[in-house]
Amino acid sequence: EDQVTQSPEALRLQEGESSSLNCSYTVSGLRGLFWYRQDPGKGPEFLFTLYSAGEEKEKERLKATLTKKESFLHITAPKPEDSATYLCAVQASGSSNTGKLIFGQGTTLQVKP
Amino acid sequence: DAGVTQSPTHLIKTRGQHVTLRCSPISGHKSVSWYQQVLGQGPQFIFQYYEKEERGRGNFPDRFSARQFPNYSSELNVNALLLGDSALYLCASSFGTLAGNTIYFGEGSWLTVV
Numbered sequence: 001e002d003q004v005t006q007s008p009e010a011l012r013l014q015e016g017e018s019s020s021l022n023c024s025y026t027v028s029g030l031r032g033l034f035w036y037r038q039d040p041g042k043g044p045e046f047l048f049t050l051y052s053a054g055e056e057k058e059k060e061r062l063k064a065t066l067t068k069k070e071s072f073l074h075i076t077a078p079k080p081e082d083s084a085t086y087l088c089a090v091q092a093s094g095s096s097n098t099g100k101l102i103f104g105q106g107t108t109l110q111v112k113p
Numbered sequence: 114d115a116g117v118t119q120s121p122t123h124l125i126k127t128r129g130q131h132v133t134l135r136c137s138p139i140s141g142h143k144s145v146s147w148y149q150q151v152l153g154q155g156p157q158f159i160f161q162y163y164e165k166e167e168r169g170r171g172n173f174p175d176r177f178s179a180r181q182f183p184n185y186s187s188e189l190n191v192n193a194l195l196l197g198d199s200a201l202y203l204c205a206s207s208f209g210t211l212a213g214n215t216i217y218f219g220e221g222s223w224l225t226v227v
Contacts, residue, residue: 046217049213099161099207100171
């Protein structure tokens with residue numbers, strides 16, 4: 001069964017304290033791995049898509065990496081405005097021609113000034 | 114350009130009632146998907162439509178149905194509402210269904226069943 005697990009569930013950082021969020025996945029075949037940011041009461045905001053092991057993408061203080069079993073979202077020198085829930089999702093090749101995303105439960109990040 | 118738009122943003126319904134949620138995809142996008150997000154969990158896939166045809170269905174009861182219109186907008190219908198249907202319902206759009214298509218979400222419709 002296709003599955004996504006994120007850790008930790010919650011993370012508290014001081015402003016400027018770098019860290020990483022983990023997304024472990026088990027899928028029949030990976031079509032893509034997505035990272036989203038979700039603020040309270042809002043819809044998920046697209047951050048990155050990764051397609052193959054070894055791929056990396058960056059946006060401001062965020063950098064996403066991908067291996068055959070997991071993805072990391074590295075946050076460098078975070079600011080309070082980076083506080084949000086970060087969602088990881090996979091699109092499996094076993095889903096035929098659907099675009100179905102399988103989400104993890106999310107990591108809630110709080111950055112204190 | 115407008116993103117994915119959903120309506121209504123908030124609504125309260127009574128058990129046993131019916132609800133219709135609406136979604137307009139990003140201009141040019143032909144695929145619309147619906148997700149249910151219960152508080153504290155990740156979104157769960159309900160349906161996907163592409164070119165007005167159902168392309169995928171998640172593990173939800175038959176009380177849930179959807180359709181896509183010629184202008185690619187979509188409706189999600191839920192009959193015989195239960196308390197457990199209280200959630201944030203998210204609509205997502207993409208150009209197509211293949212890998213490489215970025216999937217964008219709307220702000221969601223908050224449904225409370227009392």
